[in-house]
Amino acid sequence: MTAFSYRTGALHAEAVPMEALAEAVGTPFYCYAATAIETAYTDFAGALSGLPATVCYALKANGNLAVVRTLARLGAGADVVSGGELQIALAAGVPTEKIVFAGVGKTAAEMAAGLDAGILQFNVESLPELELLSQVAQDKGLRAPVALRINPDVDARTHKNISTGKAENKFGIDLDQVPAVIERAAALPGLSVEGLAVHIGSQLTETAPYRAAFTRLIDLYRSLRTAGLPLRRLDFGGGLGITYRDETPPDMAAYANLVRELTTGLEADLVFEPGRRLVGNAGILVTRVLYVKDGAERRFVIVDAGMNDLIRPPLYDAWHEIVPVREPAANVDWAPVDVVGPVCESTDTFARQRSLPPLASGDLVAFRSTGAYSAVMASSYNCRPPAPEVLVRGSEFAVVRPRPDVAEIIARDTLPMWLEPADGAGEPIGEPIVVAGKAALGARGRSAR
Ligand code: LLP
Helix, strand or coil: CCCEEEECCEEEECCEEHHHHHHHHCCCEEEEEHHHHHHHHHHHHHHCCCCCEEEEEEHHHCCCHHHHHHHHCCCCEEEECCHHHHHHHHHCCCCHHHEEECCCCCCHHHHHHHHHHCCCEEEECCHHHHHHHHHHHHHHCCCEEEEEEEECCCCCCCCHHHECCCCCCCCCEEHHHHHHHHHHHHHCCCEEEEEEECCCECCECCCHHHHHHHHHHHHHHHHHHHCCCCCCEEECCCCECCCCCCCCCCCHHHHHHHHHHHHCCCCCEEEECCCHHHHHHHEEEEEEEEEEEECCCCEEEEECCCCCCCCHHHHHCCCCCEEECECCCCCCCCEEEEEECCCCCCCCEEEEEEEECCCCCCCEEEECCCCCCCHHHCCCHHHCCCCCEEEEECCEEEEEECCCCHHHHHHCCCCCCCCCCCCCCCCCCCCCEEECCEEECCHHHCCCC
């Protein structure tokens, strides 16, 4: 994590001091280091060099346009899971032939958007999805390129909330159902089954689950090809972990060697969908201490970031390193504190009994490893505008997503016809709409169905 380090006693992102950024944009804010993103990508892609590989960045990890563009400029493709993410990928300049569309619940409109764009493949996860995709493609007179996502029933040995490859998970097609799905696909118009895909979970710290899952996928690929199915692509998903605390996830060479070993002699183009590995350690969340409160049993450090900004600790028991922006002197006493946010929930707790140097109101602290699944999972709960995002490169910075005004958040709501506008809240919007003989809601003329 060299992108974020102390220089002359103050935390910097590359060459930009966090104290100056806090003055410029206010707290809390996310800060991403472009060089760290670039290095992570070149490490990933470089390790796979010589293989027929396309690296499709999983936008769900961090969909900021500037982040996606940073990766696209290096040649990354995109793994998208919604029509919205597809639009981000296209806006960031990701070539359409490097976009894969994953996800267990694609709508007809999303399928149509992917077909119109001419993406590389749809990762299909069920028979009814396959049938709808066939219909949508046929209506357009197009053929949808398909990879069937397999559920290999492999334990990824990661947190249960981010495990996806066990039979009990909603993802993928069970291995024993694959032949029937393939038979059905052959009978359906508008489809071209070109590959198989797998993704067993996120934040994997060992290669063994990958070996198990990839082996099952490759065995299936071989047998289907022997049976005459013209498959030509394997999608190995994402999931490679990062170091948050003391994990030692596989290095890129180990991962790439595994892939090389298993795919030797196989005629298959390969797709990878890394998310966290490319951006996770390239971001921090900087927040200011509001109060230090001594409770009956413990000391609470109350910061101005909340679970609406960073939900990973409450949602996955995630551990994020917390560091003061001013480098602590070597001789101060560290003591356990609970670091909490201002949201009215007990789960708005970032760390329990974490040993930290003395902190006082006004101090800045940073949560490390928040480049992935952090800003992108933010909300405006408690009507808190989500933290803005800043991208740093060398000594330059740019606000790549500003903090929304509260007025913008309120303006998303409209009043129904029967409510008097409150002072200053404006007029009710929309025409009355008649539903089942009664006048009912009609904000912006949307009809109730
Ligand atoms: N491909 C598929 C089909 C996925 O479902 C995911 C992540 C990825 C690729 C990228 O996985 P990665 O390389 O980032 O591990 N919000 C959770 C993580 C959810 C991951 C969902 N799927 C967290 O904060 O840990």
